[in-house]
Amino acid sequence: MHARVTEQAGGDYLSDGYSLRSWLTTRDHKRIAWLYLVSITAFFFVGGAAATLIRIELATPQGDLVSSDTYNRLFTAHGVIMVWLFLIPSIPSALGNFLMPMMIGARDLAFPRLNLASWYFYLCGGIFTLAALIAGGVDTGWTFYTPFSTMFSNSHVILAITGVFIVGFSSILTGLNFIVTVHTMRAPGMTWFRLPLFVWANYATSVILVLATPVLAMTLLLLAAERLLHVGIFDPALGGDPLLFQHLFWFYSHPAVYIMVLPAMGVASEIIPCFARKHVFGYRFMAYAILGIATIGFLVWGHHMFVSGQSVYASMVFSILSFLVAIPSAIKVFNWTATLYKGRITFSAPMLYALGFVGLFTIGGLTGLVLASLALDVHLTDTYFVIAHFHYIMVGGSVMAYFGGLHFWWPKMTGRMYPEMWGRAAAVLIFFGFNLTFFPQYLLGYGGMPRRYHSYPPEFQVLNILSSAGAAILAAGYLLPLGYLLWSLFYGKRAGPNPWHATGLEWQTASPPPRRNFEATPTVTREAYMYDPVTGRESPQ
Amino acid sequence: MNIAEQFDDAPQQEQAATFGMWIFLATELMFFGPLLFGYSYARSHFPEGVAAASRHTEVMLGTLNTAVLLTSSLLMAIAVQACKADAVRLARGMLLLVAALGFVFLAIKGAEYRHEWREHLFPGAGFAFADARHAPAAEIFYFLYFALTGLHALHLTIGIVMVLAFAAGLLRGGRSFASAERVEVAGLYWHFVDVIWIFLYPILYLVGRSG
Numbered sequence: 001m002h003a004r005v006t007e008q009a010g011g012d013y014l015s016d017g018y019s020l021r022s023w024l025t026t027r028d029h030k031r032i033a034w035l036y037l038v039s040i041t042a043f044f045f046v047g048g049a050a051a052t053l054i055r056i057e058l059a060t061p062q063g064d065l066v067s068s069d070t071y072n073r074l075f076t077a078h079g080v081i082m083v084w085l086f087l088i089p090s091i092p093s094a095l096g097n098f099l100m101p102m103m104i105g106a107r108d109l110a111f112p113r114l115n116l117a118s119w120y121f122y123l124c125g126g127i128f129t130l131a132a133l134i135a136g137g138v139d140t141g142w143t144f145y146t147p148f149s150t151m152f153s154n155s156h157v158i159l160a161i162t163g164v165f166i167v168g169f170s171s172i173l174t175g176l177n178f179i180v181t182v183h184t185m186r187a188p189g190m191t192w193f194r195l196p197l198f199v200w201a202n203y204a205t206s207v208i209l210v211l212a213t214p215v216l217a218m219t220l221l222l223l224a225a226e227r228l229l230h231v232g233i234f235d236p237a238l239g240g241d242p243l244l245f246q247h248l249f250w251f252y253s254h255p256a257v258y259i260m261v262l263p264a265m266g267v268a269s270e271i272i273p274c275f276a277r278k279h280v281f282g283y284r285f286m287a288y289a290i291l292g293i294a295t296i297g298f299l300v301w302g303h304h305m306f307v308s309g310q311s312v313y314a315s316m317v318f319s320i321l322s323f324l325v326a327i328p329s330a331i332k333v334f335n336w337t338a339t340l341y342k343g344r345i346t347f348s349a350p351m352l353y354a355l356g357f358v359g360l361f362t363i364g365g366l367t368g369l370v371l372a373s374l375a376l377d378v379h380l381t382d383t384y385f386v387i388a389h390f391h392y393i394m395v396g397g398s399v400m401a402y403f404g405g406l407h408f409w410w411p412k413m414t415g416r417m418y419p420e421m422w423g424r425a426a427a428v429l430i431f432f433g434f435n436l437t438f439f440p441q442y443l444l445g446y447g448g449m450p451r452r453y454h455s456y457p458p459e460f461q462v463l464n465i466l467s468s469a470g471a472a473i474l475a476a477g478y479l480l481p482l483g484y485l486l487w488s489l490f491y492g493k494r495a496g497p498n499p500w501h502a503t504g505l506e507w508q509t510a511s512p513p514p515r516r517n518f519e520a521t522p523t524v525t526r527e528a529y530m531y532d533p534v535t536g537r538e539s540p541q
Numbered sequence: 542m543n544i545a546e547q548f549d550d551a552p553q554q555e556q557a558a559t560f561g562m563w564i565f566l567a568t569e570l571m572f573f574g575p576l577l578f579g580y581s582y583a584r585s586h587f588p589e590g591v592a593a594a595s596r597h598t599e600v601m602l603g604t605l606n607t608a609v610l611l612t613s614s615l616l617m618a619i620a621v622q623a624c625k626a627d628a629v630r631l632a633r634g635m636l637l638l639v640a641a642l643g644f645v646f647l648a649i650k651g652a653e654y655r656h657e658w659r660e661h662l663f664p665g666a667g668f669a670f671a672d673a674r675h676a677p678a679a680e681i682f683y684f685l686y687f688a689l690t691g692l693h694a695l696h697l698t699i700g701i702v703m704v705l706a707f708a709a710g711l712l713r714g715g716r717s718f719a720s721a722e723r724v725e726v727a728g729l730y731w732h733f734v735d736v737i738w739i740f741l742y743p744i745l746y747l748v749g750r751s752g
Binding site: 106107108109110111112172176177179180181183184185210211212213214215217218219222225229230231232233238239240241244247248516521 | 666685
């Protein structure tokens with residue numbers, strides 16, 4: 001244990017030790033956030049490289065770049081890396097780790113050592129997954145469906161699921177840490193309904209993490225037992241039932257998409273009031289909607305199995321429950337819109353990302369309703385319509401918000417401003433590239449192009465070329481921030497404690513924050529988001 | 542009692558530690574979940590097969606083990622109270638007894654496994670079941686039996702190591718390591734392992750024996 005460090009002037013968390021060791025053994029949540037940020041960025045570009053190859057392959061109807069087997073391994077690599085190694089840890093583990101304690105006025109998370117352990121779990125699992133890729137990849141798709149994954153696949157399934165299994169522990173520990181922190185570490189006066197919505201969102205996400213991830217862990221263990229020992233309960237040849245695997249898998253993996261999108265909603269709820277200079281519309285309903293989405297998210301996993309052979313009655317129930325998710329989601333979208341109404345709006349880079357998030361999330365959500373309809377799903381399942389739908393939610397939603405949050409809190413994390421015009425250019429480029437990539441896929445899917453094929457009938461080529469061209473623009477849009485954010489680390493203007501004039505405790509301390517976040521523990525006397533659209537400042541009351 | 546730097550005072554730290562353990566136990570419950578779900582799945586599909594397989598389990602040993610584990614939980618509760626009351630010697634003795642009962646449980650379980658291994662009840666290539674009609678269902682039952690009891694035994698082993706570590710801490714008079722707060726959290730874990738067994742005992746040993 002350290003002795004308590006007294007803050008000397010100018011002693012921020014970055015100057016708390018410069019050696020690599022001081023970073024790798026740190027228990028400071030802000031440094032751990034950076035460890036996560038660096039590692040998930042690396043995985044993001046690995047997953048993006050796989051996506052690039054997929055889009056190049058699909059530019060022509062023939063399978064001329066890679067063989068069908070290699071193509072299987074490509075989309076599996078893309079799925080596994082993007083879902084487990086990028087999207088799930090992105091906002092909670094990187095931004096959430098940095099901001100959660102600061103937003104509630106705490107000095108650190110409740111269990112700092114556990115927090116560091118969670119990053120090591122993450123890294124270890126990531127290395128296993130990468131090893132599976134380097135050894136030759138996995139061809140099962142990211143869902144590892146049995147009995148193919150247990151009896152027939154000749155690829156490195158065990159290595160990959162070992163990686164995912166270990167990363168799961170990182171999720172569980174982070175979730176546990178966040179829940180305990182929100183419950184026990186709030187500053188005086190920080191009541192539940194004064195919490196920023198980002199904290200609410202991460203709290204609900206953490207509940208999903210701790211309740212759903214262990215189920216996946218055990219499911220993967222059962223899969224490994226069946227593959228290695230030929231005993232188990234999934235393979236019909238052993239008297240088992242492959243549907244059981246799908247139930248268990250989606251019991252985790254449907255809530256997992258809410259793990260990806262709830263924190264993104266939290267980020268949007270921070271950015272939009274700040275740049276519209278207005279109190280968020282319907283704060284309590286926003287908080288309840290987050291909890292509602294998390295709750296209903298646990299009851300809809302069967303909508304992934306409409307054509308799997310489960311009973312029609314089960315499908316009907318899951319269909320109705322899936323429609324219910326739209327209610328809290330719509331509350332959030334309408335409340336963001338109402339927050340903008342008569343606001344004093346500034347189209348800064350984070351705001352562009354946040355607005356892009358709202359629009360793309362809405363499109364993705366509405367097409368989700370199309371897919372939740374039983375009869376339509378029979379036609380649309382396993383086509384590019386599904387691909388487009390979940391990319392609108394995960395990329396248009398989560399990744400957009402992740403970039404928005406990164407820009408919004410970049411001054412806080414580094415003490416430096418990024419070049420504003422470059423930031424806006426990248427936001428617009430990403431938005432445009434994203435839509436060009438994925439909107440044609442709705443049309444392709446509706447026309448019947450199946451997913452996971454490396455060749456397709458020639459009449460689909462025009463839309464596929466549009467999509468591949470969009471992917472190139474999207475790639476450029478993602479590389480831009482990598483450039484100017486790194487540049488800003490060295491040459492950016494000094495940001496000062498609160499460049500956006502935002503409310504919220506994290507802006508009440510220096511940028512970058514001191515090792516213990518605050519000079520003295522803050523006391524909270526008012527609601528969150530007390531902006532005044534008339535003066536553009538924080539309202540006096 | 543030393544307070545970590547992120548906490549303000551002892552009650553806050555204690556609350557965080559206990560609450561954290563409760564959440565961890567919730568994740569553990571979910572971890573057992575798929576196996577229990579698989580069990581209900583198997584039992585609803587093959588009711589007779591599961592009952593026939595369940596009748597093959599060693600009900601006497603299972604009952605004895607239940608008694609052993611319940612007793613250990615009682616002693617664990619006494620140990621926690623003793624720690625809180627600073628009765629170091631009593632606490633240490635109780636913790637050692639708890640660990641001993643844990644070992645007894647594992648030994649009995651091992652004897653059971655040995656017996657089942659010899660009877661070819663281990664699922665896989667060599668599996669043999671007297672009643673050929675129910676062999677496939679029995680194989681699934683035994684797969685779940687070994688998975689559930691094996692996972693439970695693993696948890697119990699971790700619990701024994703934890704309890705022994707605290708007993709050793711008390712031996713050296715090191716109340717900073719074996720603080721009442723930590724022993725209480727370890728107690729929560731021990732009781733959880735116990736509760737899991739209370740569920741496993743009826744669904745594995747008693748199901749086929751009713752009626």
